[in-house]
Amino acid sequence: MISRRDFMQTSMATAAIYGSTGFGNWARLAAQQALTQDKLLEFDTFGNVSLIHITDIHAQLKPIYFREPEINIGVGDNKGVVPHVTGADFRKLYGINDGSPSAYVLSYEDFSALAKTYGRVGGLDRVATVINSIRSERPDALLLDGGDTWHGSYTCYHTEGQDMVNVMNALKPDAMTFHWEFTLGSDRVNEIVEGLPFAALGQNIFDAEWDEPTELFPPYKFYESGGVKIAVIGQAFPYMPIANPGWMFPEYSFGIRDERMQEMVNEVRSKGAELVVCLSHNGFDVDKQMAGTVEGIDVILSGHTHDALPEPVLVGETIIVASGSNGKFVSRVDLNVQNGRMMGFRHKLIPIFSDVITPDKSITALIDEQRAPYLDALTEVIGKTGDDQLLYRRGNFNGTWDDLICDALISERDADIALSPGVRWGPSILPGQDITREDIWNVTSMTYGEAYRTEMTGEFLHIVLEDVADNLFNPNPYYQQGGDMVRVGGLGYRIDVTKPQGSRITDMTLLKTGEKIDPSKTYQVAGWASVNEDTEGPAIWDVVEAHIAKQGVISLDPNNSVKVVGA
Amino acid sequence: MELTRRSAILLGASAIFVAGLPKIGAAATGDDLIAEFTGGAEVGEGDLKLVAPEIAENGNTVPIEVSSGSAAEILVLAMGNPTPSVATFKFGKLAASRAASTRIRLAGTQDVVAIAKLEDGSFVKASSTVKVTIGGCGG
Numbered sequence: 001m002i003s004r005r006d007f008m009q010t011s012m013a014t015a016a017i018y019g020s021t022g023f024g025n026w027a028r029l030a031a032q033q034a035l036t037q038d039k040l041l042e043f044d045t046f047g048n049v050s051l052i053h054i055t056d057i058h059a060q061l062k063p064i065y066f067r068e069p070e071i072n073i074g075v076g077d078n079k080g081v082v083p084h085v086t087g088a089d090f091r092k093l094y095g096i097n098d099g100s101p102s103a104y105v106l107s108y109e110d111f112s113a114l115a116k117t118y119g120r121v122g123g124l125d126r127v128a129t130v131i132n133s134i135r136s137e138r139p140d141a142l143l144l145d146g147g148d149t150w151h152g153s154y155t156c157y158h159t160e161g162q163d164m165v166n167v168m169n170a171l172k173p174d175a176m177t178f179h180w181e182f183t184l185g186s187d188r189v190n191e192i193v194e195g196l197p198f199a200a201l202g203q204n205i206f207d208a209e210w211d212e213p214t215e216l217f218p219p220y221k222f223y224e225s226g227g228v229k230i231a232v233i234g235q236a237f238p239y240m241p242i243a244n245p246g247w248m249f250p251e252y253s254f255g256i257r258d259e260r261m262q263e264m265v266n267e268v269r270s271k272g273a274e275l276v277v278c279l280s281h282n283g284f285d286v287d288k289q290m291a292g293t294v295e296g297i298d299v300i301l302s303g304h305t306h307d308a309l310p311e312p313v314l315v316g317e318t319i320i321v322a323s324g325s326n327g328k329f330v331s332r333v334d335l336n337v338q339n340g341r342m343m344g345f346r347h348k349l350i351p352i353f354s355d356v357i358t359p360d361k362s363i364t365a366l367i368d369e370q371r372a373p374y375l376d377a378l379t380e381v382i383g384k385t386g387d388d389q390l391l392y393r394r395g396n397f398n399g400t401w402d403d404l405i406c407d408a409l410i411s412e413r414d415a416d417i418a419l420s421p422g423v424r425w426g427p428s429i430l431p432g433q434d435i436t437r438e439d440i441w442n443v444t445s446m447t448y449g450e451a452y453r454t455e456m457t458g459e460f461l462h463i464v465l466e467d468v469a470d471n472l473f474n475p476n477p478y479y480q481q482g483g484d485m486v487r488v489g490g491l492g493y494r495i496d497v498t499k500p501q502g503s504r505i506t507d508m509t510l511l512k513t514g515e516k517i518d519p520s521k522t523y524q525v526a527g528w529a530s531v532n533e534d535t536e537g538p539a540i541w542d543v544v545e546a547h548i549a550k551q552g553v554i555s556l557d558p559n560n561s562v563k564v565v566g567a
Numbered sequence: 568m569e570l571t572r573r574s575a576i577l578l579g580a581s582a583i584f585v586a587g588l589p590k591i592g593a594a595a596t597g598d599d600l601i602a603e604f605t606g607g608a609e610v611g612e613g614d615l616k617l618v619a620p621e622i623a624e625n626g627n628t629v630p631i632e633v634s635s636g637s638a639a640e641i642l643v644l645a646m647g648n649p650t651p652s653v654a655t656f657k658f659g660k661l662a663a664s665r666a667a668s669t670r671i672r673l674a675g676t677q678d679v680v681a682i683a684k685l686e687d688g689s690f691v692k693a694s695s696t697v698k699v700t701i702g703g704c705g706g
Contacts, residue, residue: 208624211630211668238621238622239622239624241624241625242622242623242624242700246624246625253624254624255620255621255622255624256620256621259618463701464701467700467701468701470698470700471700474698476621478621479621479622479696479698481622501676
């Protein structure tokens with residue numbers, strides 16, 4: 001008799017072979033210069049259930065460039081394991097050839113050159129084509145959106161998320177969970193959710209006053225697909241009121257609440273669920289830990305930390321699928337469920353090469369309709385990048401976009417030091433590319449984008465850096481919030497990621513004088529994205545636009561001001 | 568990353584706490600309170616569950632819950648507060664549910680500890696670290 005565990009391991013091995021085949025395909029196709037839509041979508045339909053996962057779109061309706069991180073440090077048990085593997089190590093791990101389409105979409109080296117070869121990625125009209133193709137093979141496939149959908153662009157800001165709601169509704173998801181959506185404010189979120197034609201799930205979304213579940217966000221929903229009774233349990237981002245301004249949604253409380261997750265799994269199993277799927281915005285390491293704590297989840301569709309993994313990660317008998325961000329990838333997971341047990345799976349991370357996948361015309365028209373009222377403002381060219389200047393953000397420490405934003409804060413707000421949030425969204429701009437107003441909003445848009453200017457002592461700056469570092473490098477994933485290190489301008493420091501909170505950050509230096517930061521001295525600090533109510537200042541996108549307009553052509557000095565130890 | 572009034576107050580509070588330590592050596596610490604509650608008896612692990620958030624959404628009002636099938640009394644302590652004592656819940660022999668929930672105020676990241684005296688006279692402990700953070704910078 002073969003146990004379920006044997007089956008899982010067998011199917012994992014099978015999937016690994018399949019995965020590397022499907023994967024190697026991209027690489028070989030590159031060599032043959034024959035990347036085609038048919039090859040990208042090629043999938044030998046398997047079992048009786050199909051899941052389609054997309055997450056962290058951050059309102060990117062149109063194709064973009066998006067460079068994956070160079071630095072993504074894991075700590076504790078997650079040191080050196082996916083998703084904390086980047087670049088050449090990542091390519092080696094998955095057998096990806098240098099210069100291949102896989103190398104372009106999954107690693108960072110030679111990004112500018114490869115981007116010119118392989119073009120932009122994403123675009124929800126291309127995503128629609130992929131979804132339609134999967135549905136033509138498996139009509140009752142479930143489409144699950146992991147959240148961070150109604151945030152991150154000029155049009156999303158100006159329509160309060162309506163552009164994304166309109167386009168996503170046309171793709172007909174079956175369920176969604178949440179994070180940045182709540183920064184629209186609870187009134188607006190409630191208004192949209194009340195009208196959604198699909199389930200808005202979150203077992204950890206609670207009423208803050210009574211510490212009880214809400215009616216608007218049920219914990220789970222049942223689906224019937226391929227004769228299988230499927231329960232999808234939602235898990236919203238656990239730390240919303242901490243990482244984002246809680247005053248914008250004071251009626252809601254979150255948290256990991258893994259005890260309740262276990263209760264919900266037990267409840268859906270007792271009601272006859274044959275397959276339990278968790279649609280999560282926990283972040284990858286938190287999902288791994290939760291999979292090891294909560295028993296009975298078959299599949300976790302993982303969002304928040306923007307990781308794109310070519311194969312699922314297996315924890316016990318749970319598979320965890322990570323599907324990237326910004327509309328760059330869609331994951332397809334086919335499952336064989338028999339007698340209430342997941343007996344095997346087949347998985348493919350489908351990269352949305354926008355020049356290869358034909359856009360769905362009706363969705364293109366719908367997207368253009370959302371953008372039409374704003375098109376003049378969106379497309380206005382503010383500046384351009386120099387011939388050697390790539391702008392990107394993704395990574396644990398400053399990217400070049402962050403350096404540019406910090407420069408803008410220091411010069412436009414006349415500050416010694418700039419602080420910029422360590423968010424993981426924001427598309428890249430290639431060397432020699434025009435920078436439009438839309439591009440600036442893509443890396444700055446939010447409902448609390450006031451660029452403040454304040455005084456901080458050296459001691460307080462140290463506390464701030466230590467606090468954020470612990471949110472990223474605490475060895476227990478349940479104490480991490482999933483962003484990256486706060487970006488700094490005008491300030492250098494050394495960080496030992498292995499140390500406890502309070503002793504990671506040393507050698508803080510004011511770059512303009514080269515002097516050590518004095519704990520008792522006061523510094524002029526400019527920043528944005530404060531979670532405090534009543535923060536005052538001009539909008540960050542206006543600050544950045546003014547700076548870029550003055551510069552004309554953007555050419556940044558290399559930033560070597562952060563020394564990382566213990567990675 | 569953010570600076571909230573709350574965190575500024577917390578920083579102030581913790582500074583006072585540290586500065587005050589030598590003087591309040593005679594005041595009851597968490598360990599003193601545990602020793603007093605148990606009479607110095609050995610404290611094991613067992614029939615006691617403590618549920619607290621990993622990271623507090625608001626350090627001024629942190630929901631916690633304790634439960635046990637056989638506890639006569641449960642002592643709850645915030646080990647890092649200037650006054651660690653939070654509450655002692657007492658359950659009668661006929662109590663159908665030996666669970667209690669409340670909200671507590673935490674002066675910074677610290678361990679919340681629950682000690683239960685079970686009906687058989689033995690003591691068990693449960694502990695949970697609750698982080699109080701400045702916040703900001705979400706992905």
